[in-house]
Amino acid sequence: DAKTTQPNSMESNEEEPVHLPCNHSTISGTDYIHWYRQLPSQGPEYVIHGLTSNVNNRMASLAIAEDRKSSTLILHRATLRDAAVYYCILRDVQTGANNLFFGTGTRLTVIP
Amino acid sequence: DSGVTQTPKHLITATGQRVTLRCSPRSGDLSVYWYQQSLDQGLQFLIHYYNGEERAKGNILERFSAQQFPDLHSELNLSSLELGDSALYFCASSAYPEEGFEETQRNEQFFGPGTRLTVL
Numbered sequence: 001d002a003k004t005t006q007p008n009s010m011e012s013n014e015e016e017p018v019h020l021p022c023n024h025s026t027i028s029g030t031d032y033i034h035w036y037r038q039l040p041s042q043g044p045e046y047v048i049h050g051l052t053s054n055v056n057n058r059m060a061s062l063a064i065a066e067d068r069k070s071s072t073l074i075l076h077r078a079t080l081r082d083a084a085v086y087y088c089i090l091r092d093v094q095t096g097a098n099n100l101f102f103g104t105g106t107r108l109t110v111i112p
Numbered sequence: 113d114s115g116v117t118q119t120p121k122h123l124i125t126a127t128g129q130r131v132t133l134r135c136s137p138r139s140g141d142l143s144v145y146w147y148q149q150s151l152d153q154g155l156q157f158l159i160h161y162y163n164g165e166e167r168a169k170g171n172i173l174e175r176f177s178a179q180q181f182p183d184l185h186s187e188l189n190l191s192s193l194e195l196g197d198s199a200l201y202f203c204a205s206s207a208y209p210e211e212g213f214e215e216t217q218r219n220e221q222f223f224g225p226g227t228r229l230t231v232l
Contacts, residue, residue: 043114043202043223044155087155091219098208098219099145099168102155 004088009107012078020073020106022088027068032091035062035073036100037084044087044102047073083110115139116224118203124230130191133227137184137205143167144186145206145221146178150199161186162208193231200226 005023012018024033035047048055048062050071055062061074075082085105091098115138125131137144146158148171157170161180172178175193180186190197204221 038155043116043204043226044221045114045223046218046220049218098143098206098221099157099160099170100147100221101157102147104154 004090004103006086006088006103006106008104009109011109011111012075013111014080015077018075018078018082018108020075020086020088020108021070022072023070024088024090025069027090028092030092033062033064033068033071034089034091034100035060035086036089036102037082037086038105039081039084044100047086049091078108078110080110080112083108114222114224116203116205116222118201118224118227120227121225122228122230124232125193126232127193127195129193129231130189131193131229133188133190133201133203133229135186135188135203135205135224137186137203138222141205141207141222142184143206143208144180144184145204146172146186146188147202147204147223148199149202149226150196153199155202158188190229195231198229198231200228202226 034049036044038044048060050062063072085107087102087105117136119134142163144161149155158172159178160168164180175191178188202223204223206221208219
């Protein structure tokens with residue numbers, strides 16, 4: 001599985017936008033980019049996913065670079081509830097593998 | 113609430129013992145995944161079952177085994193426990209394979225609250 005690189009930690013002020021970067025320079029053409037987050041004392045939860053085009057949903061936006069070697073998860077207005085570890089994961093749909101390989105993720109701290 | 117339930121919530125046991133962790137997937141989900149989260153290894157995929165059959169194996173030790181029953185609940189059996197097995201064990205479920213191309217690419221996994229295992 002192609003690997004991803006994320007900063008270990010980031011901070012944001014409440015109600016400010018947050019841009020969480022992810023590098024995946026060895027991404028293949030059939031890798032989808034998935035983001036999950038893990039709130040304190042909970043299991044991970046799905047946030048968003050995409051292949052080539054930018055994606056929006058009620059939780060966040062995903063901006064994917066044109067060469068697909070990096071992506072950015074955007075939280076438009078951080079709330080205290082968004083404090084979590086965010087994981088960027090590549091999933092190769094061609095292999096049919098459905099398990100998720102979590103890296104170390106980015107721990108987001110939201111400052112009131 | 114993800115709809116995935118795991119029991120027990122906490123488990124404390126001694127080295128050399130055997131324990132069973134239980135997972136009930138969301139209603140209608142055919143796939144069950146097990147993950148281990150420890151401080152030094154992070155979240156690691158262990159094994160995936162789909163409709164009662166093993167689909168994929170990750171970093172699962174030979175001392176560990178799992179199964180998925182006809183009612184789709186799953187159990188993870190951990191034997192000859194060692195101190196290093198202390199961790200959070202998560203179960204996740206998904207509908208995969210799902211109807212529709214986009215839904216399959218999404219393959220959202222719903223995680224349970226986890227079982228915290230402490231081996232003393």
